[in-house]
Amino acid sequence: MSTFQIDFGETKRIIGIDLGTTNSLGAFMDLTGPKIIPTANGGAIVPSVVSNLGAEVVAGENARALLVSHPERTVYSVKRLMGRSADDIQEELRLFPFRVVPSEGVIRLQLGEKTFTPPEISAFILREIKKNAEAYFNGEEITQAVITVPAYFNDAQRQATKDAGRIAGLEVLRLVNEPTAAALAYGLDKRQNGIVAVYDFGGGTFDISILKLHDGIFEVLATNGDTHLGGDDIDNILLAIALDDMANEWGDAKVADNHQIVQTVRRAVIAAKEKLSFVPETSIELDYKGKKYQRALTRELFEKLIAPIVDRTLGPCRAALKDAGLTPEQVDEVVLVGGSTRIPLVRQAVEALFKAKPHTELNPDEVVALGAAVQAGILSGDVTDKLLLDVTPLSLGIETMGGVVSKLIHRNSTIPASASETFTTAVDGQSNVLIHVLQGEREMVRDCRSLARFDLKGIDPLPAGLAKIEVRFLIDANGILNVTARDGRTGKEQSVEVKPSYGLTDDQVEAMIQESFEKAEDDFRERQVREARVEADRLIAAVAKSKQSDAFAQLPEAERNEIDRVYNELQVVYHSDDYAFIRSKMTELDEVTHHLAEIMVNTAVSGALKGTKI
Amino acid sequence: MTYFEAFGLEPKLVVDVDDLQQRFYRLSRELHPDRFTRRPVEEQQQALEKTSVLNDGLRTLKDPIRRAEYVLKQHGFDIGEQRTKDVPPELLEEVFELNMALEESDREQLDGFRTKFAAMLGEIDGGLQGLFAAYDASQSRDDLQKIRGVLNRRRYIENLVQKIDSSI
Numbered sequence: 001m002s003t004f005q006i007d008f009g010e011t012k013r014i015i016g017i018d019l020g021t022t023n024s025l026g027a028f029m030d031l032t033g034p035k036i037i038p039t040a041n042g043g044a045i046v047p048s049v050v051s052n053l054g055a056e057v058v059a060g061e062n063a064r065a066l067l068v069s070h071p072e073r074t075v076y077s078v079k080r081l082m083g084r085s086a087d088d089i090q091e092e093l094r095l096f097p098f099r100v101v102p103s104e105g106v107i108r109l110q111l112g113e114k115t116f117t118p119p120e121i122s123a124f125i126l127r128e129i130k131k132n133a134e135a136y137f138n139g140e141e142i143t144q145a146v147i148t149v150p151a152y153f154n155d156a157q158r159q160a161t162k163d164a165g166r167i168a169g170l171e172v173l174r175l176v177n178e179p180t181a182a183a184l185a186y187g188l189d190k191r192q193n194g195i196v197a198v199y200d201f202g203g204g205t206f207d208i209s210i211l212k213l214h215d216g217i218f219e220v221l222a223t224n225g226d227t228h229l230g231g232d233d234i235d236n237i238l239l240a241i242a243l244d245d246m247a248n249e250w251g252d253a254k255v256a257d258n259h260q261i262v263q264t265v266r267r268a269v270i271a272a273k274e275k276l277s278f279v280p281e282t283s284i285e286l287d288y289k290g291k292k293y294q295r296a297l298t299r300e301l302f303e304k305l306i307a308p309i310v311d312r313t314l315g316p317c318r319a320a321l322k323d324a325g326l327t328p329e330q331v332d333e334v335v336l337v338g339g340s341t342r343i344p345l346v347r348q349a350v351e352a353l354f355k356a357k358p359h360t361e362l363n364p365d366e367v368v369a370l371g372a373a374v375q376a377g378i379l380s381g382d383v384t385d386k387l388l389l390d391v392t393p394l395s396l397g398i399e400t401m402g403g404v405v406s407k408l409i410h411r412n413s414t415i416p417a418s419a420s421e422t423f424t425t426a427v428d429g430q431s432n433v434l435i436h437v438l439q440g441e442r443e444m445v446r447d448c449r450s451l452a453r454f455d456l457k458g459i460d461p462l463p464a465g466l467a468k469i470e471v472r473f474l475i476d477a478n479g480i481l482n483v484t485a486r487d488g489r490t491g492k493e494q495s496v497e498v499k500p501s502y503g504l505t506d507d508q509v510e511a512m513i514q515e516s517f518e519k520a521e522d523d524f525r526e527r528q529v530r531e532a533r534v535e536a537d538r539l540i541a542a543v544a545k546s547k548q549s550d551a552f553a554q555l556p557e558a559e560r561n562e563i564d565r566v567y568n569e570l571q572v573v574y575h576s577d578d579y580a581f582i583r584s585k586m587t588e589l590d591e592v593t594h595h596l597a598e599i600m601v602n603t604a605v606s607g608a609l610k611g612t613k614i
Numbered sequence: 615m616t617y618f619e620a621f622g623l624e625p626k627l628v629v630d631v632d633d634l635q636q637r638f639y640r641l642s643r644e645l646h647p648d649r650f651t652r653r654p655v656e657e658q659q660q661a662l663e664k665t666s667v668l669n670d671g672l673r674t675l676k677d678p679i680r681r682a683e684y685v686l687k688q689h690g691f692d693i694g695e696q697r698t699k700d701v702p703p704e705l706l707e708e709v710f711e712l713n714m715a716l717e718e719s720d721r722e723q724l725d726g727f728r729t730k731f732a733a734m735l736g737e738i739d740g741g742l743q744g745l746f747a748a749y750d751a752s753q754s755r756d757d758l759q760k761i762r763g764v765l766n767r768r769r770y771i772e773n774l775v776q777k778i779d780s781s782i
Contacts, residue, residue: 011652173651217639379651387643413673416647416666474666477647 014144014173014380015133016372018181019122019161021079021204021230022339024048025366026129027373029382034185034373036366037133044366046132049076050124052111059124068267071097071259073112077232078125080204081107081118082164083157085502092228097259106504119504120512122164130168145170146376148368149479150205151177152225152316152393154439155451156502158480163504167512173379175478178202179209180390181371182337183218185362194332195221197320199350199358200368201313202338204230208317210324210331219389222323222412224316231273231340234306238269238297241305242284246293264288276302277342303345310349317353323412334358337367389414392475394449399436403445408473411441418474422488429461433469437481450501454483457495469494528579532586536574539586543567543593551599559595566592617671617684620664627682627746627761629675638672678742679768682761689755691762702767712774716781728778731771738768 015037016027023045026037036044039061051063051074058066066074075098081089086100086107093100099110108115126147133142147170149161158175165172179198193213200207207225211218242265243256255261268286275282281298321328336358340346350358362370377383391412397405398421408419423433433456440448459467468488475481485494499505504512543563546552552560566589573585618625621637643649645668650661674680683693701709708727715723742764749757 174648214639217642375648378648381649381652387646387648389642389646414669416662417669417673418666419670474662476662477665 011380012144013137013140013142014146014376015129015142016181016369016374016376017126017129017145017147018178018369018372019079019125019147019149019164020048020368021077021202021232022048023203023365024125024129025369026133027366027369028133029373029377029380034370034377036369037129037136039132040135046125046128047076048079048125049074050078050111050116050121051075052114052116054112057124059128068260068263071263072099074098075109075111075116075121077204078109078118078121080228080232081109082122083118083154083160083502097262105500105502106508117504117512119160119164119509120167122161123167123512126164126168126170130170143169143171144173146174146176146372146379147172148178148181148372149175150200150202150225150227151179151207151209151220151223151390152205152227153177153479154227154394154449155479155481156449156500157227158478159500159503162478162480163509163512166509169513172478174375175480176372176375176388177207177209177220177223177390177479178205178368178371179207179223179335179337180211180218180220180388181369181375182335182362182367183209183211183371184374184386184388185367185371186335186359195326195330196333196335197317197331197354198335198337199313199317199341200225200337201340201346202230203340204228204232206230206313206316208313208320210320210326216385217387217389219414220391220412221326222320223391223393224320224323225393226312226316229309229312230338233309234273234340234343235266235269237305237309238273238284239266242269242293242295245295249293250291261288265293268293272297273302274342277344299344306343306345310343310345313346314349314353328354331356335367336360337364339365390477390479391415392417392479394439395441396451396473396475396481397438397440397448399438399445404443405438405440405445405448409475413475415475415479416477418472420470420472423456423469423471424465425459425462425467426464428463430464430467431459431461432457433459435471435483437473437483451481452501453499454485455497455499456485457497459494460487460490471496525577525579529577529582532579532582533574536570536582536586539589540567540570540574543589546593546596546600549600551596551603554599555596559592562592563589563596615667616688617667617675620667620671621675623675625685625688626750627678627685628743628750629678629681631676634672634675638668641668678739678746679765682742682746682765686758686762686765689758691758693762693765702770705767705770709774712778716777719781721782724778724782728775728782731775731778734771735768735775738764738771742768 013028018025025044025046027034028037038044039046046060047064049063049067050057050059051066051070053073063074067076080092084107086102101108101110101115106117108117109121130142134140145165147161147165149158161175162172179200182198182200183196196211196213198209198211205225205227206229207223209223210221212221247253247255264286268284272282272284276297276299281296283294283296285294331354334350334354334356336350341364347358374383375388378386392409392415393411395407395411396409397407400406408421409417423435425433435454435456437451437454438445438448439451442448456469459469469485470488471483471485473481473483483496485496486492487494570585570589573582576582616625621634645661645664647658647661647665650658674684686693712727715727745757745761745764749761
């Protein structure tokens, strides 16, 4: 994208984006600090919902409105599907109304007549934020962004997020871990030095990060989490109870199969959940086409129901502390991030563990986006006193004999991090070597996450064991793996073909970018047509009116016929999709009515001079 | 570039870890890829390379054992071999008794072994400091050879501790 602008000093605006499970937000850095980019209706939040209406795909607020009416065409919580395979998500798919099309590797969702991969869906959300930003900055084109990801996202999930950015027409300059972004937003470096724990419990993911602050350097010591633990899980508990009740009360065992009902109930349980953060008792209430359901819910019962979920966040907290070599007492400050941290039980659990009153001054929904904007400021060079040193959340290894994983880069290593390994051939004349790279903490290949297979090709045919291929594994500052290989004897760069286990190949992403450009052209054309029609409306109305005037009647018949002809033609052309054609007809009508307009103006002027009305 | 060179240090086994950490922060501020977003691609690539060396280097040099292994490797010593195979002769008896205790999962005995081995490790680490200083002064291969022997023994005991920990 920026091939022609090797810009030294030219400053393009970089925005920060929190691409959340439930909601997404954009933010930017101005002279006074990070600010949220307002949406078209002046709000802050873009719901992470996308709906395919056939003629067009809508995202954000407009799509959320369709969750209940068009459940089969509308996706939410797509973040939970990023970088995953169909096998990974069987369990939660049962709760989603949309259908997953069986396909190799990457998941495809069926929405109406089209299928979409999770990165494409996320790209619609990103495009919505890009659009909001461009409107806010008076049409300035936004092409660069920092996007946040859960700290515990693996390589495939990060890659999928980066792909989503590219598809949306955004160069993703950095993926930042959400808890780290939150720490940046809090500006906790003002205390100069100390240990901070960031507890980030969002809609679909949970992260804990332990940071050490040192004169503006935010050094992550350890991170842990669960990319499948969030407010959604709490909703699902309540949802199951309500649906069960309704099946009994309504005498309809199939109530849970009706996607519209399920989405209506989902909305009702979320409302009840949110209320219980402020009042001790509320009720789940809904009305579906005249059928009513109501159930009282106390905070006490709610807390009992969700206690196992809250407990599941504590294990990762302890593990992170252990990896950081710290005890809970050594943590100076705790920061709460994510909508689920509004729940009183969650706050109590965090306070009890860290024995510290957590920070909640910033809106937990906005703090990650604000932090992304600060990181954007660091990258643009506007912020020079801060620096983020993050870690890789999972160990990286390669498959060795007997299905055992040999670890090359350990979890919680500061990134960028690298490791080198020399490979050789096993058979005489062997010309390629396949390296299977995995992520995870377990010993065996089957218990770790397959990342990709790297095919070292074009090895000079030699007797077995003589070839020496030096492979360098580098995890970059985004937490994404890069692999390069070199022939150890000749020093020649060795070609490496990457076969991602779950993600999109580069070619697939390119094809999607291409398609989105075409889409953008379609959008452009559509807007042009709409605008042309609005102006044509005005012209047609004006000419219709002047045809009633005395001036028109005074024109020679040939001229009147000519005006009538073009006038009628414009009304036909009006319905065409060719804006240039509409415009040319408008110009023609303008021209043939030129004389008429002159007469009318003159009549008006002379009428005004006489003090009479026409 | 060696890790020592990356930090502007002499290749010595005794390292002031606080000083190392300060050097790390100072160099990170200068070299981190975040500082090169607006620079040409080659400079970005260099920043990525240099920072990864810095990060890998800090991890290696901060820890005395990894640091010693790194120096041994640099001098052509094979490390990482003979992990659990050959029992150091002076430990033969203990290993035999330990295996019995493991088999019977005798908690009391196992705890006793754990304490004993932990003390041995402490002793070894104390001794290493002297060996490190000796090598720094002599720069002789013989001293490295000695360190290598101690590290192998150390790793062997560490594995025993792990074995105990995973059984209790």
